[in-house]
Amino acid sequence: MEEVKLTSLVRSSGCNAKLPPGDLHKALDDLPSAESENLIEGFESSDDALVYSLGDGRVLIETVDFFPPMVDDPFLFGQIAAANAISDIYAMGGRPSLAMSLMCFPSCLDISVMRRIMEGAIAKAAEAGVVIAGGHTLSDREPKFGLAVTGFADECDVWSNKGARAGDAVILTKKLGTGLLMTAHKAGESDAAEAIEQMRTLNRKAAENAAGLSVHAATDVTGFSLMGHSFEVAKASGVTISIDFSSLRFLPGAEDAARFGFVPEGRYTNEDYLADKVSIADVFSITQRDMLFSPETSGGLLLFMPPEDADEYLKNSGFAFRIGEVIERGKAPVTVC
Ligand code: CO
Ligand code: CO
Numbered sequence: 001m002e003e004v005k006l007t008s009l010v011r012s013s014g015c016n017a018k019l020p021p022g023d024l025h026k027a028l029d030d031l032p033s034a035e036s037e038n039l040i041e042g043f044e045s046s047d048d049a050l051v052y053s054l055g056d057g058r059v060l061i062e063t064v065d066f067f068p069p070m071v072d073d074p075f076l077f078g079q080i081a082a083a084n085a086i087s088d089i090y091a092m093g094g095r096p097s098l099a100m101s102l103m104c105f106p107s108c109l110d111i112s113v114m115r116r117i118m119e120g121a122i123a124k125a126a127e128a129g130v131v132i133a134g135g136h137t138l139s140d141r142e143p144k145f146g147l148a149v150t151g152f153a154d155e156c157d158v159w160s161n162k163g164a165r166a167g168d169a170v171i172l173t174k175k176l177g178t179g180l181l182m183t184a185h186k187a188g189e190s191d192a193a194e195a196i197e198q199m200r201t202l203n204r205k206a207a208e209n210a211a212g213l214s215v216h217a218a219t220d221v222t223g224f225s226l227m228g229h230s231f232e233v234a235k236a237s238g239v240t241i242s243i244d245f246s247s248l249r250f251l252p253g254a255e256d257a258a259r260f261g262f263v264p265e266g267r268y269t270n271e272d273y274l275a276d277k278v279s280i281a282d283v284f285s286i287t288q289r290d291m292l293f294s295p296e297t298s299g300g301l302l303l304f305m306p307p308e309d310a311d312e313y314l315k316n317s318g319f320a321f322r323i324g325e326v327i328e329r330g331k332a333p334v335t336v337c
Contacts (some may be wrong), residue, residue: 002110003030005078007186010068010142012211014199014297015084016179020269033049038094039091040158042236046232047161048088048219049151059155063088066102066146070182070297071196075300078145079200085147086128086296089174090207090300093159094151096128101135104144117145128202164237168216168326169310173319174198174300175230175292176226177254184262190253198251200296206301209317213309221299225270227278227292227334229302234275234333237304242322243336245284250291258290266295276302279332292336 007013007062034042040059041051045088048305049063065085082099101121105114113135125132130149137169178195185192217237221229234241257263273295280289304326307311314320 005072006069006074006113006143007072009106009108013068013070013186014080014179014182014295015067016264016266016295016297018266018295020145020266020273021224021228022269022273023308038209040155042159045160045162045236048091050156051092053155055156059153059158061092061094061151061153061158062148064102064146064148066144068126068142068144074116075120076196076200078117079124080196080298081145082121082124083200083202086125086149087203087220087298089149089151090203091218092151092153092161093157093207093215093218094153096130096149096151097278098150099125099147101129101132102146102148103137104142105138106138106141106143107136109143121145121147124200129206139330141195153206155176157332159215160236161217161219161233162236162305164217164233164239164241164326165238166326166328167306168304169248169307170241170243170312170320170324170326171303171305171313171320172221172226172300173203173303173317174201175249175251176221176296176299177251177257177294178297178299179266179294180254180257180262180290181251182263182297183258184253184257187262189260189262190257195251203301206317206320210303210313213313214306215303216306217304219302221296221302223266223295225267225293225295226256227274228270230334231274231277233302233304238329240327240330240332241324241334242327243334244334245288245336247323248319249321254291255287258287258294263290264295267293270295277332278336280336284336
């Protein structure tokens with residue numbers, strides 16, 4: 001069988017392929033709410049995962065994530081998809097334990113490609129202490145892969161997105177720019193090595209380094225962009241998140257990718273949805289707005305901690321950086337200055 005490039009088969013890739021947040025809310029808001037007295041977090045709070053009480057002080061945390069490939073190497077794609085799916089368990093403060101795979105696979109690809117995707121996912125899952133113990137495959141024109149992941153935590157240790165308080169420092173644990181860079185990379189521009197390395201890095205250390213410190217709220221930054229995921233926390237917590245643009249760190253080449261127009265479509269649907277929710281100072285250019293609203297794939301954890309705990313965290317986490325602070329709710333839930 002002749003070799004077909006994975007990314008040549010897809011229209012959009014990674015977390016860029018998410019449905020626009022505005023459409024999602026139209027479809028899902030006001031659905032009959034899930035009634036279960038054991039359900040601690042469900043649909044309503046737009047959190048990273050569901051949280052279900054096991055009745056003995058422990059909770060089960062469950063999430064699912066799958067998407068089309070953003071790289072041609074199937075092993076790497078498996079690793080990135082696994083790291084991305086498992087991240088939502090870390091973003092809830094949980095220990096990921098079990099996973100099942102979801103695979104959509106086109107008949108034009110050699111079956112060995114599927115095996116390599118699984119090998120990548122299994123290797124990454126093992127690094128997280130996760131066992132992939134089953135799954136489901138479909139024949140589909142576009143390849144897609146991901147995991148449904150189950151984790152556990154003590155109920156009192158769960159990080160939700162509703163606890164951010166005025167005075168908290170805002171910390172991000174990975175650089176931004178994966179969506180821009182992978183868009184440029186697909187067009188044959190820009191070296192994506194650092195973006196790929198970052199996307200396949202687990203958020204395990206980012207989560208574990210917060211052990212013993214106070215985390216008021218947490219989420220991870222993926223398809224809805226830094227702006228969208230910040231808004232979800234601001235909304236759930238009833239605060240304003242104030243982000244200092246100059247303290248953001250971007251992967252090398254991300255700004256150039258934006259300047260040269262390699263902007264993923266999700267950037268525009270994100271901004272449309274967030275237009276009246278995010279206030280960005282006039283000094284920022286279109287390129288800088290591209291950098292704020294572009295989807296991220298397998299992004300970092302966004303942690304909200306009291307300043308002393310944040311200092312302690314940053315001392316032990318060279319990869320992480322402070323990007324702003326939480327203030328009392330003002331006019332806009334998120335501000336960038
Ligand atoms: Co998430
Ligand atoms: Co998710």
